[in-house]
Amino acid sequence: MTQRVRDIMTASPVTVGPLASVTSVARMMRDQNVGAVLVTEEGHLRGLVSDRDLVVRALADGADPDETTVTSACSDDLVTVSPDENLDLAITLMREHAVRRIPVVDHGHPVGIVSLGDLAIERDPESALGEISAATPNT
Template sequence: MARTVSELMTTHPTVVEVTDTLRAVAETMATQDVGALVVAEDGVVTGIVTDRDLVVRGLATGIGLDAPVGQLATGDPLTVAPDDDLVDVVRIMREQAVRRVPVVEGGQAVGILSIGDLAVALDPDSALADISEAPPND
């Protein structure tokens, strides 16, 4: 039987609104020790933002901390469904060179799947799996 996204995804992803400030988003990432958040408008997934986005698209270009996250989030992100086949999703992630995909059902984020999640489950002896399972740096 084929494995599905729901078996490996991180459930209950943190979702921020397109109008949330970069400061609030950065604080949320720091507090939750995550590197990516799902971006939504009125609860409907519209994008994803990473810690790298905050630095490269935000700080490096002079966008202020009070700017809305929707200004620099990756819009129209690749999304998958909880019942999608993992083999297909891994192939698509490789083809599109993405590290994380929101898992969406009815327009709402129900999870997020990362290459770290895949490494831990499918290649547990890899360096990426070790890093992904390590406790956060303090």
């Protein structure tokens, strides 16, 4: 049976507007226990920001996290998939573009996100990444 992206995606991704501060996004990531947040504007996907993006693109340069918007730290050249795409396409895109997460978009609106951890849990649950991804977070 062919698996679709919708079968393993994390639905209802955490989203934030482009003017949100780096501090508020970091707190949101902590409180929601996520490593990436989708940046949206008027319901449409504008970018993706990971915890690593916040550190490397904002904090490491000495920017004031309360005054710096998430737009300056997010990736905006995104690879996306639809929820009805074959899961193998998502895997291929992750490999080709060397990304760990792919937003799932339906008619321009973000509806989910697929991560490397999601794929590991689904395809190789006994692997180290699969076990780590499935473990209860130690927040």
